[in-house]
Amino acid sequence: MTVADLFGTGALAVLLAVALVVTFTLLARERRATRALRAQQPAPPAVPGDPPRRRRAAIVVNPTKFSVLDEHALRRRQAYVAAVFRSHGWADPLWLPTTPTEHGGPQARQALAEGVDLVLAAGGDGTVRSVAEAMTGTSTPMALLPAGTGNLLARNLDVPHTDLAAALDLVFSEADHRVDVGWLEVDRSGHDAAPERHLFLVMAGLGFDAAMMAGVEDRLKRRLGYGAYVVSGARALWGPQTKVRVRVDDGDPVSVRTRAVIVGNCGKLTRQLVLMPDAEIDDGYLDAVVISPRGGIGWGEVAWAIATRDRRGQRRVQHLRGRRFEVSAGDPQEVELDGDPIGEARRITLSVEPGALLVRCPPLHP
Numbered sequence: 001m002t003v004a005d006l007f008g009t010g011a012l013a014v015l016l017a018v019a020l021v022v023t024f025t026l027l028a029r030e031r032r033a034t035r036a037l038r039a040q041q042p043a044p045p046a047v048p049g050d051p052p053r054r055r056r057a058a059i060v061v062n063p064t065k066f067s068v069l070d071e072h073a074l075r076r077r078q079a080y081v082a083a084v085f086r087s088h089g090w091a092d093p094l095w096l097p098t099t100p101t102e103h104g105g106p107q108a109r110q111a112l113a114e115g116v117d118l119v120l121a122a123g124g125d126g127t128v129r130s131v132a133e134a135m136t137g138t139s140t141p142m143a144l145l146p147a148g149t150g151n152l153l154a155r156n157l158d159v160p161h162t163d164l165a166a167a168l169d170l171v172f173s174e175a176d177h178r179v180d181v182g183w184l185e186v187d188r189s190g191h192d193a194a195p196e197r198h199l200f201l202v203m204a205g206l207g208f209d210a211a212m213m214a215g216v217e218d219r220l221k222r223r224l225g226y227g228a229y230v231v232s233g234a235r236a237l238w239g240p241q242t243k244v245r246v247r248v249d250d251g252d253p254v255s256v257r258t259r260a261v262i263v264g265n266c267g268k269l270t271r272q273l274v275l276m277p278d279a280e281i282d283d284g285y286l287d288a289v290v291i292s293p294r295g296g297i298g299w300g301e302v303a304w305a306i307a308t309r310d311r312r313g314q315r316r317v318q319h320l321r322g323r324r325f326e327v328s329a330g331d332p333q334e335v336e337l338d339g340d341p342i343g344e345a346r347r348i349t350l351s352v353e354p355g356a357l358l359v360r361c362p363p364l365h366p
């Protein structure tokens with residue numbers, strides 16, 4: 001009998017087909033089982049000589065903070081920073097510059113999508129805030145390379161803000177700490193259908209301090225640095241008091257005549273000037289000051305209370321603490337967010353999200 005005879009018989013052809021199907025099914029099952037077994041096994045130990053995976057950081061940089069020095073300043077800093085990362089065995093950092101419309105959030109999200117080990121915010125508090133907004137709720141730490149004017153978060157976390165080398169050293173020598181973030185809801189009309197929501201890390205508020213920030217022109221900042229806030233503050237001092245209603249958590253709203261309501265996640269303006277001495281960035285609470293001076297003597301009292309940090313019996317600087325603050329005013333008031341003015345609103349709501357952001361910085365309670 002020839003092979004053709006064999007295939008000519010229908011029964012044998014069916015038998016052959018069945019045998020083939022069974023064989024392929026068994027082979028496929030074996031391949032699946034082998035794959036599953038491999039997946040359960042730990043990764044093979046690195047063969048000596050295999051290059052270990054090098055850690056990589058992304059640096060979200062506001063280029064305008066460097067180009068004010070000279071047009072090559074940013075490139076020089078980038079070369080220096082990359083060399084420092086290499087000297088610590090890290091890969092060259094991924095540089096993600098901010099733009100006039102994308103202030104750090106999209107850049108930080110891109111960095112997270114690329115799986116970096118650390119994101120650095122190189123700029124002022126606005127850049128830091130935008131980066132932090134994208135990183136909140138993730139387990140990737142954020143570090144700071146301060147290059148702004150106020151650098152309020154850096155001052156509060158004791159991150160060097162005038163020495164790039166020292167700030168960079170800290171990236172490799174310190175641990176990560178969970179800090180609270182604040183959320184500010186801005187209802188501009190007092191009955192907005194969808195109020196804006198912004199993250200803040202230091203302070204947000206309404207009234208005099210916001211008017212002061214709004215009055216700090218970029219030109220003045222460049223010439224006077226932090227002193228620009230003093231000049232603008234002096235200008236804003238003499239405005240009228242405003243009637244606002246303040247509600248803390250589920251308490252009843254209280255009406256006060258005030259020049260400013262400032263709510264803080266942390267309380268330092270400078271190392272010496274502490275607006276909210278009890279505010280801690282990791283305590284799960286927000287602190288607030290209601291500043292209500294009347295005339296020159298009243299402002300003298302406020303200045304004294306802030307300079308000495310002694311608030312006993314102080315009527316002009318009232319302190320509050322809670323997890324949620326609602327502040328509403330009859331007339332639109334200038335609103336401030338981590339030192340940046342964001343326009344006027346009639347109602348703001350501030351709340352805290354405890355421990356939502358991982359930050360690389362010196363110990364919070366040394």
Ligand SMILES: Nc1ncnc2c1ncn2[C@@H]1O[C@H](COP(=O)(O)OP(=O)(O)OP(=O)(O)O)[C@@H](O)[C@H]1O
Binds near residue numbers: 149152339
């Ligand atoms: N590529 C860019 N070109 C022009 N402007 C930019 C660019 N990137 C960011 N900006 C502007 O920079 C602002 C953020 O500045 P940033 O917070 O870094 O410094 P700062 O205002 O001096 O900080 P600080 O609050 O500490 O004083 C953004 O509001 C944005 O308008």
